[in-house]
Amino acid sequence: MDVGKKDYIGSCRAQVMVIDQFLAGAVLTVCVGLLLRLLVGAHRRQRFDAAVRRAWLAARQRALSLWHWRARRDAAAREAAEVIRRAARKAAERDGNVIRPNAFREPRKPH
Numbered sequence: 211m212d213v214g215k216k217d218y219i220g221s222c223r224a225q226v227m228v229i230d231q232f233l234a235g236a237v238l239t240v241c242v243g244l245l246l247r248l249l250v251g252a253h254r255r256q257r258f259d260a261a262v263r264r265a266w267l268a269a270r271q272r273a274l275s276l277w278h279w280r281a282r283r284d285a286a287a288r289e290a291a292e293v294i295r296r297a298a299r300k301a302a303e304r305d306g307n308v309i310r311p312n313a314f315r316e317p318r319k320p321h
Contacts, residue, residue, distance in 0.1 A: 247258055302311040 247255055250258065302309045304310075
């Protein structure tokens with residue numbers, strides 16, 4: 211067996227152990243939190259549940275916004291390009307920062 215291959219297998223095992231330790235720590239944290247929730251009174255339990263719910267909703271909102279940021283950026287770029295394209299058309303004459311549309315030259319329609 212090659213020495214490089216041994217190092218690779220050893221590093222894979224070390225990564226798996228780190229993941230296992232992380233998951234074990236997460237499960238322990240959840241278990242301790244649930245145990246503390248059982249030990250406190252009803253009012254504090256409601257406050258704890260509300261805080262957990264707010265944290266979950268905030269994390270979910272953050273994850274969704276990170277998931278959709280590229281689509282929103284692309285949509286904003288398309289909209290900006292469309293606005294620039296419409297502004298570049300020669301359907302109006304410009305005098306400094308005053309824009310007079312060519313439609314104003316035509317006689318007004320009686321209403």
